[in-house]
Amino acid sequence: MGSALGVPSEWDGSSVLSSLPSLDSLTVKYVQASDLSQELEAETPHTLAVIGYGSGKSLSVLRKSLNLEVNLPPLTQPPFVEVWESSAPVLCDQVPGIRLAFTDEFVFGCFEAIEHTGNAFEDLSRVAYERIFEYCTRSGFSHLLRIWNYFPDIHAEQYGLERYQRFCIGRHQAFSTSHKEFASILPAASAVGTQGGPFQVLFLAGKQPGRPLENPRQISAYKYPPIYGPKSPSFSRATLH
Numbered sequence: 001m002g003s004a005l006g007v008p009s010e011w012d013g014s015s016v017l018s019s020l021p022s023l024d025s026l027t028v029k030y031v032q033a034s035d036l037s038q039e040l041e042a043e044t045p046h047t048l049a050v051i052g053y054g055s056g057k058s059l060s061v062l063r064k065s066l067n068l069e070v071n072l073p074p075l076t077q078p079p080f081v082e083v084w085e086s087s088a089p090v091l092c093d094q095v096p097g098i099r100l101a102f103t104d105e106f107v108f109g110c111f112e113a114i115e116h117t118g119n120a121f122e123d124l125s126r127v128a129y130e131r132i133f134e135y136c137t138r139s140g141f142s143h144l145l146r147i148w149n150y151f152p153d154i155h156a157e158q159y160g161l162e163r164y165q166r167f168c169i170g171r172h173q174a175f176s177t178s179h180k181e182f183a184s185i186l187p188a189a190s191a192v193g194t195q196g197g198p199f200q201v202l203f204l205a206g207k208q209p210g211r212p213l214e215n216p217r218q219i220s221a222y223k224y225p226p227i228y229g230p231k232s233p234s235f236s237r238a239t240l241h
Helices: 033-039 121-139 163-178
Strands: 026-032 046-053 066-070 080-086 091-095 098-102 106-113 143-152 188-194 199-206 211-213 238-240
Touching (some): 026 033, 033 080, 046 106, 066 098, 121 143, 121 199, 143 163
Parallel strands (some): 143 188
Antiparallel strands (some): 046 080, 091 098, 106 199, 211 238
């Protein structure tokens, strides 16, 4: 039986829609913290996430978006905030340990947790990535595109290993458990030490995969030999989307 559009009434349009370019596009810009409220007054484009870096300006009063603060001191004055915008409407949500803002095509999320004294850091790192993988799988935003990791004392020693090395162990455990051949799907990522505060994993994921890129003149991070740590860092140099 056909509809008024000349297609079967049961047809969901997926075969055609999947071949069309995404109607949702993302942009990122940097705005002086003092000008942020004025900048966000415009209704279009829609604000997906706002990230402050030690600006001292509370972002909790901003309109509906994912508002994050990272404990990194600005190197210039006046301080700037990072603003991610979408051409599509934005909704916000929260699941255990993760705050989220999403469109039909993309999600920007943040896992955040306080470390407990005495626990090895790889345990918290593994849990963070396991929860992110679980959310992305359930929600349909199953393709990680970019990850930003922030935690204090990144080069401090813990139980005979650098904390960054312990972080890499936990991240590797989560990837290897969730994905058998995970090297081919690793997103671009960074890890930066902060001056304090919680362990934060910010991530951008989409419903369509990106293409990991490597530098042919550089050893891929996931191929680093054990001399640099028990487990190699799990990320690609860049992701094209």
